[in-house]
Amino acid sequence: MDNFDIEALVWIGIGFAGQALFMMRFVIQWWSSEKAKRVVIPVAFWYFSLAGSLVLVVYAIHRKDPVFIFGQALPLVIYLRNLHLHYKSKGRSAAS
Template identity: 75%
Template sequence: MFGLDWESLIWIAIGFGGQGLFMMRFVVQWWSSEKAKQVVVPVAFWYFSIGGGLVLTVYAIHRNDPVFTFGQALGLVIYFRNLHLHYKGKGRAAAS
């Protein structure tokens, strides 16, 4: 297929898998907002962001693409921080 060897095809599948995970965050956010009839960012959004971001970062490193690697790696810091803030806020709400 396209003159690619098996290793290349596997890495392309990994890249598409990461992109699929990353896309799912928008589907989950859209679906949650439609159900609530207002803009909602569910916690699953951040988990899909992390999953997709991790896979795409590994893929970008494999491709030796510093721009793609930096962009995905920086996003991971933000996604983990948002999850931290989410759970920290839940702890404060429970303590009140």
């Protein structure tokens, strides 16, 4: 196996890892909702969203795919903002 094949396999692995991280957010959300018997979005959902998108952006940049880059990079701002709001509200509830 030459270097190109190994490099291609590594990048495919990175792409699949990003997809797996992104998919895990739904598994976590589903599992949490089933346990609570109501719709729940745990903070882990946002961490998996962030991690999955970051890895997929790196993969998309490597592939030089502007549609994929845009589709994964823009939501990063939303995931970061949701985590910020989560921790900001935790600080408020602890203070009250």
